[in-house]
Structure formats: structure tokens, C-alpha cells
Amino acid sequence: MISEHVVIPGSELRERFSRSSGPGGQGVNTADSRVELSYDVERSQALPEPLRLRALAHLANRLTDGVLTIAASEHRAQLANREAARARLAALLRTAIAPPPPTRRPTRISKGAQARRLESKRHRSALKQTRRSGHSD
Template identity: 40%
Template sequence: MLRINNDISIQDWEMTEQFVRASGAGGQHVNKVSSAVELRFEAASSPSLPEPVKRRLKRVAGRKWTLDGAIVIQVQDTRSQARNREIARERLKEMIEQALVVPKKRIATRPSKGAIRRRIQAKKQRGEVKSLRGKVTPGEE
């Protein structure tokens, strides 16, 4: 079981793990041991997550979200199968925790009249400075 917070915990039967051979450094060890893990969590059909969290989780997961509504996390960071498994579960937990945060609604605001007046005054002043940069005619020196 993967505990997210006091209210939400993911049961083991909702996740499937598949161990595959990892690429990269490790010599002969890499060729004979399946140390990389592929964690699959059926998020869309999970009874543990409320619907709004599932929608936000889809956005958080990005490319890890499959067409059938599962999250696939692949980890081959270490040579240890057990450690890779822990890392995969931690990453899933972090994704779900991000999806639990409800985004604040944006409140449209307008600049104050004083701010508008100051902005326009600054623009006029800048324009005057630029207008003084005109070309010098031979008789003005």
C-alpha cells in the first residue's frame, strides 16, 4: 500500500510492476539482471482518487499518461531492483501530491488611475528624451 496522505492511499492491486533489463553502466551485471522497474498505475479507474484529482493528475503526468488512463513510470537510476522500485513509488506519490493541490482562481484586476497616469507620464518623458536625439544640422553647433 502506498500512503499519500490521511485520506488517500493507493492499494497494491491498483499498481503493477514489471522488471526489465536496464541499459547503461554495470558491466556483465546489466546483461543478466532485470533491475529496471516499470510501474503502472491505473489512475483513471482508481477508486482511491476523486475525479478532480484525476483530472489534475492527467495534466501533471503529461506524457506518462497513456491513452487507456494509466500512468507508466520507468526507473533505471540504480543497479538495485529494490531501490529502483522505491524510487518509482516515490515519483508516483509526488505526482499525486501535486495533483492534490487545488489551483487558486485568478481574480481579474485593473491598474489604478494613479498607476495609469504615472505610466503615461513616464512614456511622455521618455519620448521627449528620444526626440532630443535628432540629427544635428551643420548650423546648430
């Protein structure tokens, strides 16, 4: 589940399992605990068209032929890696389909604030000026 409106069915996900490097001792040579989760964003039926296009644009550098692949091998158990990969996929897609932030409206500094700033600069300058001229050895 990506959001309350978007749910990706398991039939659109492909999982591949392989041997993981890292901790596991002797079992690491026999257990296929590494998970590669693939999701075809380009051909997905679960995402509405505008969201799919937004996801394709946002994830363009991570896609290979329109397919997003996530590998998880941080856990020793295959099930934990499957859950981690699915969670990572959901988080990636959630940010990819999120609407862009509103554009910033340019604002002006008020005349009073600008006057205060310039007065502060004048005051500071005068202070330093008196230090310079008042200091004679």
C-alpha cells in the first residue's frame, strides 16, 4: 500500500532471491536471503495515468526500461529482507507520486525593515569610525 488511494497488487511485483554477502556464518553459503524486488512502473495498471507519469519523471535515473528494482540484503532472514524491500519500494513510490510543493511567491522587505537595517549599518559604521579615530598611541 502506497497511500490510501494507491495500492499495488502483489501480481505486479517480481521477486528474485540470491545468496547474500555479509553476516550469516556457514548459512550464508546455502540460504538465498538476498531479495531483488522489481516493479514495472511504465506498464503498471495500479497507478493512475497522472501519478504514473509523475513517478516515471521522478524516478527516471533509477529505472531500467521502466522497471524499478530494489535489492535488500541487510537482514539474515529472507522474510525480513522481503519486508524491507517492500517498505523501501513503498517509501520511494510515495515520494515519487507526491505532488510538487507550491511555488514560492516572491516577497519584498518592508520599508520599515529596510530603514531599520540601514540605520543599524550606519550606527555600526559610526561606532567603528570613532574607534579608529579615538585610538592614538
